[in-house]
Amino acid sequence: MEWRDRAHIWILAFFCRKRRVSRSSLPGLSLPTSLSTLCPKLLCALRGCFASWRRTRIIMREGNVEYRTRKAQALRSFCANSASHRLPQKIGARSCRLIHPIRDVGHDKPAGQNRPEEQGWTSGPVGAHSDLQQIARRWKLMSMATAVAEPNSSVDADASIKGRVFDIQRFSIHDGPGIRTTVFMKGCPLRCAWCHNPESISMGQEISFLPDHCIGCGYCFRTCQRNAHQMIDGRHVLVRDLCAKCGQCATECYAKALEFVGRDVTAREVIDEVLRDKPFYDTSHGGMTLSGGEPALQIDFAEALLRMAREQKLHNCVETCGFCEWERLERMAAFVDLFLYDYKETDPARHREMTGVSNERILENLARLDQTGIPIILRCPIIPGVNDRDDHFEGIRRLAARLKHCNGAEIMPYHRLGESKTQRFGLDDKRRISAPTPDPNTVEEWKRKIEPYLFNA
Ligand code: SF4
Ligand code: SF4
Incomplete structure (x- = not known):
């Protein structure tokens, strides 16, 4: 396996474990009635966490059969026993492909030979497009989200x-x-x-400047081509008449004294x-x-x-x-x-x-x-x-x-x-x-x- 594949599996395994921990620490639906009366929105938020955990699954598809699992171990062993084309293709913030139609999942193999069911996968009919899109987005598997989109829809x-x-x-x-x-x-x-x-009134973009947050690093002075950042009477001043609102200085300001809005x-x-x-x-x-x-x-x-x-x-x-x-x-x-x-x-x-x-x-x-x-x-x-x-x-x-x-x-x-x-x-x-x-x-x-x-x- 390439190092990229290993790294990706490790990341997925990490998130699976995280979700298991968050579930066990959640009281879920058994919150006392008094709390739900006092704070219904808190209860809704907790239910949302629970529902979010329940819906997070790793899915692989073969024809009309869909294999689902939440187990990192199952994913790891599945990938270890698969040909490389089944592994995540790319590691990128929004471009990896884990969910995609697979021809040779192996559910028809004899027992004891790494059938998906033996590795913790459960099978069922393929879900609706919107379900798959949602799951794909949740895992940032954008290529799948695109692949399952209805062709030529107005959306x-x-x-x-x-x-x-x-x-x-x-x-x-x-x-x-x-x-x-x-x-x-x-x-x-x-x-x-x-x-x-x-800041919402104008259609244009705006530069927000909070002098109190400035740590005096001077990056904005060096970045600005129009000399809009100046020291006047010992104070850092943004001369707005000179500013072209290009936003360059805001990208350099780690202290967030400058922010580009819009x-x-x-x-x-x-x-x-x-x-x-x-x-x-x-x-x-x-x-x-x-x-x-x-x-x-x-x-x-x-x-x-x-x-x-x-x-x-x-x-x-x-x-x-x-x-x-x-x-x-x-x-x-x-x-x-x-x-x-x-x-x-x-x-x-x-x-x-x-x-x-x-x-x-x-x-x-x-x-x-x-x-x-x-x-x-x-x-x-x-x-x-x-x-x-x-x-x-x-x-x-x-x-x-x-x-x-x-x-x-x-x-x-x-x-x-x-x-x-x-x-x-x-x-x-x-x-x-x-x-x-x-x-x-x-x-x-x-x-x-x-x-x-x-x-x-
Ligand atoms: S980049 Fe930000 S913190 Fe640094 S001098 Fe400019 S405004 Fe201040
Ligand atoms: S937004 Fe552009 S022009 Fe305005 S102060 Fe920042 S770098 Fe200079």
Whole structure:
């Protein structure tokens, strides 16, 4: 055997052992009922771990028969007794081939001559394409994932569509039901004076600089061709007027004082990342959420993601500000299970003043969306001194009552993270308002004002 084959077998054996350990340390489904009552999402996460372990199998196929095992020892002996073409072909982060049709598995050999069953393999009918794809992806066996893909499906066409995201947040529990992965997309048509994610506003990429994290290694000074990093009055300053946002300095900054925000990714790459937590979604009724920014601004990309997620039977959620052409919302709606619809201000004049746009189109789109029958949750950012007025709370109640498919309204209390982000990204903060963070009693009072339409996540 070549050293590469040996190394690969060792790696697989290591992961098999790891999974066995994690299973024995998990209480699994026998958690006390009191704990499940106290923290249902924790229970779901643990169930997800258990389900994830159960689903992780090594598979080999021959014709219509599939051999499965979880045993590293079985894999090792199987490979040791196989011709080299059956061994992993390549060692690479995402390119090895373990699962592939094998002509001579040996199940028809006489007993005692290394039949797969004798080596710990169990046989059964070949699973569905989606099962195999999922298992292949889980093991990063991308060649198999490609090999079992349905030829010429519309999902294949979607896979190569590119979009720009600024974050993909796993284990998110505030953006829809259950445990979710939230994809934050770049670009937003609104300019909210309190924006919590100011780095999402522009479609362009951004450089974040945190001087407090700088360890003074000087790599960025040497890397930057435009001399944008300078020492001014003994302080390290990023002169943004000189910066071309090429991102080179961020790749050199080991201290993470510099970060390049805004990745161009294909829909396939995003879905692969989202599917890593499929067992958690299955056990918690979670799924994927598109947020931003405004997903409708990258409509082809958003639609491709939603269609591919639907193909994988994920629960799809979209958070939208609603300020876009109706056709864009309609395209997404075909694959969405729940809309999280922002409702920021009841007074049209104040809405324009605080967000830069009128709320007329937003309300029109909301009414049309309601007619599609897709459930909607209103998301209401409440900013002290800006929209924490009684007439706005009354507006939320009236709107929730008017919509036929509204599951309720959520209060999103202001937090000051956006203020520090504005400085980190060197963004224009002339319109930005600075408000105090509301205390828990105030938030409870706000919530009482929109009962009985309050939606508690
Ligand atoms: S590379 Fe990062 S840590 Fe080093 S000087 Fe530049 S900002 Fe500071
Ligand atoms: S992003 Fe490029 S141009 Fe801007 S400071 Fe870094 S290296 Fe220089």
